[in-house]
Amino acid sequence: MRATFRPSTDVGAYRFCHRVRARFADTDAMGVVNHAAYLPYLEEARVEYLRAAGHPYTAMRAEGLELPVVELTVRYLRPVVFDEVVEVNLVPASVGAATLEIGYLLTVAGEARLTAVTLHAVTAVDGRPRRCPVWLLDLARG
Amino acid sequence: MRATFRPSTDVGAYRFCHRVRARFADTDAMGVVNHAAYLPYLEEARVEYLRAAGHPYTAMRAEGLELPVVELTVRYLRPVVFDEVVEVNLVPASVGAATLEIGYLLTVAGEARLTAVTLHAVTAVDGRPRRCPVWLLDLARG
Amino acid sequence: MRATFRPSTDVGAYRFCHRVRARFADTDAMGVVNHAAYLPYLEEARVEYLRAAGHPYTAMRAEGLELPVVELTVRYLRPVVFDEVVEVNLVPASVGAATLEIGYLLTVAGEARLTAVTLHAVTAVDGRPRRCPVWLLDLARG
Amino acid sequence: MRATFRPSTDVGAYRFCHRVRARFADTDAMGVVNHAAYLPYLEEARVEYLRAAGHPYTAMRAEGLELPVVELTVRYLRPVVFDEVVEVNLVPASVGAATLEIGYLLTVAGEARLTAVTLHAVTAVDGRPRRCPVWLLDLARG
Numbered sequence: 001m002r003a004t005f006r007p008s009t010d011v012g013a014y015r016f017c018h019r020v021r022a023r024f025a026d027t028d029a030m031g032v033v034n035h036a037a038y039l040p041y042l043e044e045a046r047v048e049y050l051r052a053a054g055h056p057y058t059a060m061r062a063e064g065l066e067l068p069v070v071e072l073t074v075r076y077l078r079p080v081v082f083d084e085v086v087e088v089n090l091v092p093a094s095v096g097a098a099t100l101e102i103g104y105l106l107t108v109a110g111e112a113r114l115t116a117v118t119l120h121a122v123t124a125v126d127g128r129p130r131r132c133p134v135w136l137l138d139l140a141r142g
Numbered sequence: 143m144r145a146t147f148r149p150s151t152d153v154g155a156y157r158f159c160h161r162v163r164a165r166f167a168d169t170d171a172m173g174v175v176n177h178a179a180y181l182p183y184l185e186e187a188r189v190e191y192l193r194a195a196g197h198p199y200t201a202m203r204a205e206g207l208e209l210p211v212v213e214l215t216v217r218y219l220r221p222v223v224f225d226e227v228v229e230v231n232l233v234p235a236s237v238g239a240a241t242l243e244i245g246y247l248l249t250v251a252g253e254a255r256l257t258a259v260t261l262h263a264v265t266a267v268d269g270r271p272r273r274c275p276v277w278l279l280d281l282a283r284g
Numbered sequence: 285m286r287a288t289f290r291p292s293t294d295v296g297a298y299r300f301c302h303r304v305r306a307r308f309a310d311t312d313a314m315g316v317v318n319h320a321a322y323l324p325y326l327e328e329a330r331v332e333y334l335r336a337a338g339h340p341y342t343a344m345r346a347e348g349l350e351l352p353v354v355e356l357t358v359r360y361l362r363p364v365v366f367d368e369v370v371e372v373n374l375v376p377a378s379v380g381a382a383t384l385e386i387g388y389l390l391t392v393a394g395e396a397r398l399t400a401v402t403l404h405a406v407t408a409v410d411g412r413p414r415r416c417p418v419w420l421l422d423l424a425r426g
Numbered sequence: 427m428r429a430t431f432r433p434s435t436d437v438g439a440y441r442f443c444h445r446v447r448a449r450f451a452d453t454d455a456m457g458v459v460n461h462a463a464y465l466p467y468l469e470e471a472r473v474e475y476l477r478a479a480g481h482p483y484t485a486m487r488a489e490g491l492e493l494p495v496v497e498l499t500v501r502y503l504r505p506v507v508f509d510e511v512v513e514v515n516l517v518p519a520s521v522g523a524a525t526l527e528i529g530y531l532l533t534v535a536g537e538a539r540l541t542a543v544t545l546h547a548v549t550a551v552d553g554r555p556r557r558c559p560v561w562l563l564d565l566a567r568g
Contacts, residue, residue, distance in 0.1 A: 021328075028455070029454070029508055031455045036451055039309070047307075068218070072214070073213075076213065182449050185451055186449055223313075355502065356498070358498045358499075
């Protein structure tokens with residue numbers, strides 16, 4: 001499996017938005033947010049998206065379902081600086097038999113800063129592939 | 143610009159190896175290294191590679207050269223667990239007028255765990271593009 | 285200089301509250317938030333407190349004032365788990381000629397999870413001690 | 427329980443030394459290592475100390491023993507900058523019926539940068555207190 005989604009820089013292409021304020025601990029000595037520190041922003045947005053969709057991550061894990069990241073692509077367009085409020089725009093891009101692909105656009109005051117795609121396996125807690133539950137298929141069909 | 147390199151899972155395709163031991167702080171509640179925690183492993187390996195090549199990152203920055211990550215792709219093949227010693231294999235994959243592409247293969251006892259590609263802009267400290275210095279061109283030509 | 289404040293586990297002893305939701309990336313393989321991951325919660329609460337008090341951290345830094353942490357004490361009472369909403373209660377505990385001491389109590393649904401004290405130097409951007417500005421003295425006098 | 431050890435700035439007072447090189451990802455926009463990023467250095471040194479003492483952390487956990495941090499005090503003397511090699515000096519300071527206290531001194535080229543104390547509970551995997559095993563008592567008696 002391999003991610004194929006090309007995330008747009010047009011906010012209109014996304015279905016959910018979660019705001020995160022850049023922490024001082026997220027910055028590095030270049031004076032901007034470290035490239036690794038954006039990944040938890042994506043994760044936090046996924047968690048909030050699933051909650052808003054009625055399927056909180058904790059409930060999902062309690063039911064024995066995990067969505068580990070198996071592929072990740074990030075394009076850094078412009079850096080985020082400390083204390084900026086980042087809009088993490090998200091869209092479930094595709095769903096397969098046992099995979100879920102999510103697209104992201106990070107903006108600050110509407111300006112594109114970063115796009116990303118995460119590809120997730122749908123697995124049991126022991127890491128074995130699991131059939132994608134119907135509600136997850138429905139999410140992506142939106 | 144866009145990364146085009148497809149990293150191999152064959153260790154022989156890489157030119158440098160740096161070892162990192164997975165910290166407890168790198169793990170998450172799934173019991174394995176969090177997907178974001180691998181990025182500093184790649185960064186640490188780049189720093190050691192440049193040092194070994196006679197161009198320490200600190201000297202580079204003192205000369206006003208930065209290599210910010212502008213694109214990143216990671217494929218997670220198998221998770222790393224706490225205390226495993228990770229071999230971060232690295233190859234300078236291509237170098238352009240103002241870009242540098244690096245490929246990575248992370249192995250544990252020879253077993254592939256993760257591949258990655260980082261694309262770097264060659265910039266001045268103010269973030270403006272800079273011509274790639276000759277020594278950097280020479281590195282990639284290897 | 286040395287912190288002397290003993291933080292209370294009574295929420296009533298605090299003057300400001302900022303909420304943070306525990307991220308998955310904050311957890312470790314023990315299944316709870318890693319002991320190091322709480323420090324950015326404290327930092328985020330300080331930043332929000334100063335903003336609410338009319339002295340945003342970015343403005344402070346623009347005026348050449350820094351508040352580096354010079355001492356830190358944390359007592360871990362009960363762990364926080366993924367997705368819990370943490371109330372970071374904060375009180376400016378004391379202010380000296382060139383120091384600021386802040387106390388914290390982290391609660392989840394009113395239950396104490398962690399107390400902490402940070403002692404900050406009041407410095408210029410070059411790290412040299414600076415006299416505590418009047419507004420900062422006033423804050424602590426509350 | 428409460429930590430009582432006062433860590434010395436004299437390297438001679440410590441029994442074990444582990445080296446860590448400061449990563450770029452550890453720094454923040456003040457240009458130095460973020461105050462939270464030192465905690466994994468302490469953790470890594472504890473892990474290496476236990477390994478050197480013949481009781482690797484993974485074996486300990488496999489036997490159902492955990493050493494969660496219940497109290498932490500850090501004094502930041504001088505910042506560490508990117509790429510500096512930090513000597514994490516460590517001494518098991520005291521051991522009680524169900525607690526372990528460890529002292530740390532971080533130096534760079536012999537210069538003191540930070541002292542710390544961690545107090546650990548000795549627990550079973552379920553978090554319940556456990557009697558300190560003999561080998562751990564012996565370690566602290568040194």
